[in-house]
Amino acid sequence: MANLEDSFLADLEDLSDNDDQNLDEAGGDEEHMEDDVNGDLADMEALNYDDLDSVSKLQKTQRYTDIMKKVEDALENGSNMSNQGIVLEDDPEYQLIVDCNTLSVDIENEIVIIHNFIRDKYRLKFPELESLVHHPIDYARVVKKIGNEVDLTLVDLEGLLPSAVIMVVSVTASTTSGKPLPPDVLQKTIEACDRALTLDASKKKVLDFVESRMGYIAPNLSAIVGSAVAAKLMGTAGGLTSLAKMPACNVQILGTKKKNLAGFSTATSQFRVGYIEQTEVFQTTPPALKMRACRLVAAKSTLAARVDSIRGDPSGNQGRAYREEIRKKIEKWQEPPPAKQPKPLPVPDSEPKKKRGGRRLRKMKERYAITDMRKLANRMQFGVPEESSLGDGLGEGYGMLGQAGNGKLRVSVGQSKLAAKVAKKFKDKQYSSGGATSGLTSSLAFTPVQGIDLIDPQADANRLGSGTQSTYFSETGTFSKIKRT
Amino acid sequence: MSYLLKTLTNKDDVDCIIRDTIDKLLVLRFGRSSDSVCLQLDDILAKSEQDVSKFATIALVDVDSEEIQVYVNYFDITLIPSTVFFFNAHHMKMDSGSADHTKWVGAFHRKQDFIDVVEEIFRGAMKGKLIVNCPLPPERIPKFQLLYKDV
Numbered sequence: 001m002a003n004l005e006d007s008f009l010a011d012l013e014d015l016s017d018n019d020d021q022n023l024d025e026a027g028g029d030e031e032h033m034e035d036d037v038n039g040d041l042a043d044m045e046a047l048n049y050d051d052l053d054s055v056s057k058l059q060k061t062q063r064y065t066d067i068m069k070k071v072e073d074a075l076e077n078g079s080n081m082s083n084q085g086i087v088l089e090d091d092p093e094y095q096l097i098v099d100c101n102t103l104s105v106d107i108e109n110e111i112v113i114i115h116n117f118i119r120d121k122y123r124l125k126f127p128e129l130e131s132l133v134h135h136p137i138d139y140a141r142v143v144k145k146i147g148n149e150v151d152l153t154l155v156d157l158e159g160l161l162p163s164a165v166i167m168v169v170s171v172t173a174s175t176t177s178g179k180p181l182p183p184d185v186l187q188k189t190i191e192a193c194d195r196a197l198t199l200d201a202s203k204k205k206v207l208d209f210v211e212s213r214m215g216y217i218a219p220n221l222s223a224i225v226g227s228a229v230a231a232k233l234m235g236t237a238g239g240l241t242s243l244a245k246m247p248a249c250n251v252q253i254l255g256t257k258k259k260n261l262a263g264f265s266t267a268t269s270q271f272r273v274g275y276i277e278q279t280e281v282f283q284t285t286p287p288a289l290k291m292r293a294c295r296l297v298a299a300k301s302t303l304a305a306r307v308d309s310i311r312g313d314p315s316g317n318q319g320r321a322y323r324e325e326i327r328k329k330i331e332k333w334q335e336p337p338p339a340k341q342p343k344p345l346p347v348p349d350s351e352p353k354k355k356r357g358g359r360r361l362r363k364m365k366e367r368y369a370i371t372d373m374r375k376l377a378n379r380m381q382f383g384v385p386e387e388s389s390l391g392d393g394l395g396e397g398y399g400m401l402g403q404a405g406n407g408k409l410r411v412s413v414g415q416s417k418l419a420a421k422v423a424k425k426f427k428d429k430q431y432s433s434g435g436a437t438s439g440l441t442s443s444l445a446f447t448p449v450q451g452i453d454l455i456d457p458q459a460d461a462n463r464l465g466s467g468t469q470s471t472y473f474s475e476t477g478t479f480s481k482i483k484r485t
Numbered sequence: 486m487s488y489l490l491k492t493l494t495n496k497d498d499v500d501c502i503i504r505d506t507i508d509k510l511l512v513l514r515f516g517r518s519s520d521s522v523c524l525q526l527d528d529i530l531a532k533s534e535q536d537v538s539k540f541a542t543i544a545l546v547d548v549d550s551e552e553i554q555v556y557v558n559y560f561d562i563t564l565i566p567s568t569v570f571f572f573n574a575h576h577m578k579m580d581s582g583s584a585d586h587t588k589w590v591g592a593f594h595r596k597q598d599f600i601d602v603v604e605e606i607f608r609g610a611m612k613g614k615l616i617v618n619c620p621l622p623p624e625r626i627p628k629f630q631l632l633y634k635d636v
Contacts, residue, residue, distance in 0.1 A: 347540040
């Protein structure tokens with residue numbers, strides 16, 4: 001508590017915005033601190049800015065030290081396979097494994113918090129570094145190596161980073177806008193880096209331990225993907241039961257690395273492959289089949305995890321069977337297709353032609369259909385000689401064209417059947433009322449059924465014009481010729 | 486003579502094959518193995534035998550054997566090679582623009598030509614026609630003159 005008050009006083013003159021820090025700290029491992037800092041923003045700022053211990057509490061917790069001690073003991077004792085008759089949950093080793101899993105997740109979160117801390121401190125010195133080196137552990141190592149150095153040619157980053165990244169870092173460092181840090185800040189930063197590295201080391205230890213016990217915990221899963229990957233999967237999922245509850249598509253994604261540094265090609269990055277990428281099966285499949293193989297392995301490993309979670313097959317035979325299945329399937333995919341047999345020609349006219357129908361065909365046929373004009377020209381009135389193009393019976397006959405009396409040979413264009421259908425639909429849509437109608441609108445729809453008939457002014461002209469309607473039996477038609485006697 | 490196709494030398498063989506080919510077109514080539522045009526035709530027949538196997542059977546008849554002379558006289562075969570078509574023991578005729586409709590004289594320019602001819606004759610036969618028109622354009626029909634025979 002005294003520590004707190006001192007840091008409050010010391011940080012009164014420090015002015016920097018730590019908004020993201022606040023959010024991080026709220027989710028951190030400081031349950032007993034939360035009551036004090038609730039609602040007091042200044043305190044929060046002061047807290048996390050200076051003091052590393054307030055940032056990362058994990059290493060001080062009892063839980064952490066207990067588990068680490070147990071893990072180290074177990075690693076030293078070697079494999080201690082207790083008889084498998086005991087139900088899994090009662091076995092203390094299994095409990096340890098479960099704890100290890102949750103601990104590894106916690107350590108990861110802790111590392112992220114520390115990374116933020118280091119990043120914020122180091123921003124004054126070298127702001128661009130955080131965008132060049134994404135991985136928290138790599139970042140911590142680089143920060144530790146560089147320290148307060150201004151000239152990066154004196155710093156040897158070999159082995160910490162790939163050479164391309166080293167080059168980019170050196171170039172950026174030469175033009176950086178940062179200034180060297182004051183020694184106490186530097187001290188704190190280095191401490192934080194050390195803390196991050198120790199956490200990482202302990203996480204590795206935990207994972208190694210889990211891996212060595214993998215064959216006992218989940219024999220089927222490790223038979224398919226190998227113990228290292230199985231341990232990682234279990235660790236990320238948060239336990240064997242949670243892994244078993246996941247659908248296979250999620251298992252496929254577990255452990256994907258998302259960030260690609262700017263300037264590096266994304267052509268080689270494979271999408272949606274996580275820890276499965278590190279399995280032996282995946283590495284040995286040809287690139288064309290990699291995606292299918294990944295899905296297959298994820299599916300079978302999910303099944304194996306489910307078998308393991310209920311201890312259905314302690315010997316691991318099921319896992320080995322799945323592995324064999326996977327291997328066979330991948331081999332089958334690589335088989336060349338069967339050779340093509342030369343087939344004799346089919347008997348002529350034995351297969352009836354497939355007639356197509358539908359709107360598209362009807363529209364196409366419309367273009368070649370007989371037009372109304374031609375229909376009219378083909379018919380003749382009884383007792384009336386038809387006119388012809390050259391006059392007097394020579395040339396092409398005009399039939400009923402131009403018989404309407406106005407002397408024109410033109411015919412008004414009637415609607416084609418398709419257009420009629422479309423127009424009808426459109427009319428229905430228009431006249432049906434929408435959702436909210438005002439009280440003054442009438443609910444009568446103007447359909448012929450209701451008896452309200454709007455007279456089409458074009459009807460007269462259309463009567464004889466449309467060759468499709470029979471004018472002989474027409475109800476609206478009149479006498480076409482009345483002889484006066 | 487092509488070793489891939491059935492070769493007939495006896496009259497009985499020819500009778501049998503004409504009788505026994507049911508619902509398939511029978512292609513009988515009359516010729517001899519020494520003639521170059523004959524060999525050309527044989528080559529095309531051999532290559533397309535598998536393709537038309539669902540609706541046609543091909544056989545070769547040696548025109549030099551004694552028993553076959555009956556057929557030679559019956560079909561009036563003077564030019565080598567000559568091909569005669571049968572369907573269900575009916576003799577199928579084809580109008581290819583030449584003087585003689587009862588047989589096809591000469592070789593084919595391409596394998597596809599032969600297959601076209603066979604298909605056309607088959608279609609006509611299935612419809613019940615005894616004479617069909619040749620689907621090939623005149624430039625691909627081997628020309629010959631009957632005048633020679635009259636002389």
